[in-house]
Amino acid sequence: MAYRTTTRIETFPSFRSKNGLKFVGKCYTPEKYNQEGVTLVFFHCSGSHKEVWETIIAHLLGLADKNGKPIVHEAWSFDMPSHGEAAKYNKEVLRSAELSMSVNEWTEGFRAFVKLGVFEGHQLVAIAHSLGATLVLLSLMPGELPPVNYKYIVLVEPSLITQESWKEHMEDRQGALKFLAKATMKRRDTWNSREEAREYFETRLPWNTWDPRILDIYVRHGLTEAEDDGVQTGKVALATPKAQESAAFVNIEPHFVVVEFLKTLDRSLPIHFVLGTDHDVMPDYTHQGVIDVRPPASVQRVPDAAHFVVQQNPDGVAAALTQILNGAVWPRAAL
Structure with a gap:
C-alpha cells in the first residue's frame, strides 16, 4: 500500500533539561483511507526505532473490510526519546544525563503528545513490542496527565513477568538480563560506512536472524552520522547510545508495576497477545504468567521467531495483526 509520511517533533518539559525533551513521531497516511477507521500507534523494543514497523505498517494500511472499505485511518510510530532519530535531537541531554532514560x-x-489533540476523535489501537508494551500499559494508569484512551491493545512479545514468576526464576532472569546489558555495552558501535555496517550485521547475532527488509531499515534508520566533539567524522554509529539500550534491560521495576495494574484494569478493554513460537530472551513461563493475570482477547503465535519477532518475521506479525484488525480472532461475544 502506497502511503506518505510526515514526521512531527514536539518539545515537552523534562527534569533533565530546562530546554525540555524532544518527542518524535512519524505519521503514515495511506492513499486511500477511511476517516472512521482505526488509528494505529506503534511502539518499538529497546535498542530499536520507530521505523522498524514500516514493513508491517505498509501491509496493514492496505487492509479493507468485506465491503472494500479501508480498516485503517492512519498509523503513527514513536521513538523512545533516547532511541533512533529522537536520540539525535536529544543528544546533548543524553550526553550530560546522570540517569539513563x-x-x-x-x-x-x-501522554503529552496525545494531550495536544492530535488524536481528537480517533479510535486508537496500540501495537507495542517488548519495552513498548510496558509504555502502553503505563499510559493507562493515573498520573499528572490523563490516561490514554484505546479501543484495544496488542502486546507483541511483552517484556513482562509476574512477581511470582520472577521470584521462582530469579537466578535465571537476573542472569539473562545482566548478560544482555553487558553484551550491549561490549557491542561495536561505529563503522566506516553503512555498507560496512550491513556486512558486519549479516554475520552476527542478533542481526543475522532478522528479515533482510528489517535489516535494510535498520541500516537506514538505526544508524546515524558519527561525530567527535560535534564534528562529523564521515563514519556511521548506532543511533541509540549503547548505555541507553543497556539500561533498559536492568530497569525492571516498571514491568512489575504494570503487571500489578493489569489485575485491576477494566475487563472491557480488549488486550491481545502476539508471541513467537520460539523462546530465547523471554521463556514461555513469563508470558503465560502475565496472560493468566487477565483473560486475553486473543493469543497468537508467530512461527520461526522468538522475542525479536518484529525483526525476525514481520510477515508473520502482520498476518497476526490482520487477524485482529479484521475481527477473525476475537471472542464471539466481543464481535
Whole structure:
C-alpha cells in the first residue's frame, strides 16, 4: 500500500533539561483511507526505532473490510526519546544525563503528545513490542496527565513477568538480563560506512536472524552520522547510545508495576497477545504468567521467531495483526 509520511517533533518539559525533551513521531497516511477507521500507534523494543514497523505498517494500511472499505485511518510510530532519530535531537541531554532514560519518560512524552489533540476523535489501537508494551500499559494508569484512551491493545512479545514468576526464576532472569546489558555495552558501535555496517550485521547475532527488509531499515534508520566533539567524522554509529539500550534491560521495576495494574484494569478493554513460537530472551513461563493475570482477547503465535519477532518475521506479525484488525480472532461475544 502506497502511503506518505510526515514526521512531527514536539518539545515537552523534562527534569533533565530546562530546554525540555524532544518527542518524535512519524505519521503514515495511506492513499486511500477511511476517516472512521482505526488509528494505529506503534511502539518499538529497546535498542530499536520507530521505523522498524514500516514493513508491517505498509501491509496493514492496505487492509479493507468485506465491503472494500479501508480498516485503517492512519498509523503513527514513536521513538523512545533516547532511541533512533529522537536520540539525535536529544543528544546533548543524553550526553550530560546522570540517569539513563526510562520507559516512564517515554510514557509521559506520549501522554503529552496525545494531550495536544492530535488524536481528537480517533479510535486508537496500540501495537507495542517488548519495552513498548510496558509504555502502553503505563499510559493507562493515573498520573499528572490523563490516561490514554484505546479501543484495544496488542502486546507483541511483552517484556513482562509476574512477581511470582520472577521470584521462582530469579537466578535465571537476573542472569539473562545482566548478560544482555553487558553484551550491549561490549557491542561495536561505529563503522566506516553503512555498507560496512550491513556486512558486519549479516554475520552476527542478533542481526543475522532478522528479515533482510528489517535489516535494510535498520541500516537506514538505526544508524546515524558519527561525530567527535560535534564534528562529523564521515563514519556511521548506532543511533541509540549503547548505555541507553543497556539500561533498559536492568530497569525492571516498571514491568512489575504494570503487571500489578493489569489485575485491576477494566475487563472491557480488549488486550491481545502476539508471541513467537520460539523462546530465547523471554521463556514461555513469563508470558503465560502475565496472560493468566487477565483473560486475553486473543493469543497468537508467530512461527520461526522468538522475542525479536518484529525483526525476525514481520510477515508473520502482520498476518497476526490482520487477524485482529479484521475481527477473525476475537471472542464471539466481543464481535
